[in-house]
Amino acid sequence: MKPSKNTRISLNEFLDLSKTHTVFDVRSESEYAHAHIPDALSLPIFTDSERAEIGTMYKQVSKETAIELGFRFFGPKLNEYILKAQSHGIQKDSTILIHCWRGGMRSEAMAWVMNFYGFQALTLEGGYKAYRNHVLSTFERPLPAFVIGGFTGSGKTEILHELHSMHEPIIDLEGIAYHRGSSFGSIGCPEQTSQEYFENRLAMSYPSESIDHLWIEDESRKIGKNIVPQTLHGIIRSSPIIFLDIPREARLNWLVEQYVDQDFSLIEDAVIRIGKRLGGLQAGRALEAIKAGDLHACFEIALRYYDDTYAFGVSKREQSTIHRLQMQEVNHRANAEAILEFAQKIRKGMHE
DSSP: OOOOSSSEEOHHHHHHHTTTSEEEEOSOHHHHHHOOOTTOEEOOSSOHHHHHHHHHHHHHTOHHHHHHHHHHHHGGGHHHHHHHHHTTTOOTTOEEEEEOSSSSHHHHHHHHHHHHHTOEEEEETTHHHHHHHHHHHHTTSOOOEEEEEESTTSOHHHHHHHHHHTTOOEEOHHHHHTSOSSTTTTTTSOOOOOHHHHHHHHHHHSOSSOOSOEEEEOOOSEETTEEOOHHHHHHHHHSOEEEEEOOHHHHHHHHHHHHTTSOHHHHHHHHHHTHHHHOHHHHHHHHHHHHTTOHHHHHHHHHHHHHHHHHHHHHTSOGGGEEEEEOSSOOHHHHHHHHHHHHHHHHHHHHO
16 A cells, blocks of 8 residues: 555554554653554653643643643754654655554654655554554454363463464464463563553454454453453353363373473462462462472362363353364374364354
8 A cells, every 4th residue: 555645644544554664653651651553663752741741731821832832842852753763774755654642733743853854754543542442443343263272281372373373363362461361371471561552462463354263262351460352252252162172181291391490489479379269278288399399299289270160161151162172182283283173074064
């Protein structure tokens, strides 16, 4: 798509151009840090303190006085804005995309500077607020999903990645949330983001065109501190689920391999968090096993709790949507291939 001749463009055009052109978010540092359009770069026109001062002036004095103050902050930094843009390897005459909160004065002022210098700057009509409305509306779309289920340690996320490598469409909720979903789920993962940024990243993972199916992992509504949108969680709960049934010992051995190199104090903290649910005696035994370096014994206790909890959740589903597939080991590629073949049989049966 060629850039619009107008300097202000629609959200659809903005998102399409963002696939190949640099996006600059000119809101303040704290606004950007809280949440932003994925892959957008921060180029704040005002610092947090400057923005607060302008806002106070606007409320207590007048709009005109606030604008004059904004110009006093803005003027001395014109060259700084250009240098920051160039530091990202952007050449003169290149198209760049700019947005602020509502597509108002901040983005227009920055676009004026960039266009005056020689960039081809385009601004987002409606700003980040329009983008957020788009994100929230995205979650109302129906998704033809196949759900990968199974007890903890089945390697469901890894199977998703194998399916993706086989060119199957997926949504990796745990990858987007930076969390594996259990009490142990934050160990070895990046720090989780705000709910808003989780939603932004999730919306970007939705298919951009109509598809006949996609794959998603069975999840509870809450993944760490992030919450799956209600409509999407409803899709997960009502869609056909392929329940991968793998022997507990095979899952246990795989889990130990995943965590054996992690900080055992973090594992201890995770056990303490679910101590009441494990029961005092079992929690004590698990903690003793950690101190002895016996991760196998610790996870055996935790796994029985998680298996019982997951089995109870599955029992609450519509049983006709559950399709059980027996596998003997945690072999992600082989299990992905088996699931794909099994799903084809299910789909065939659904259309007969």
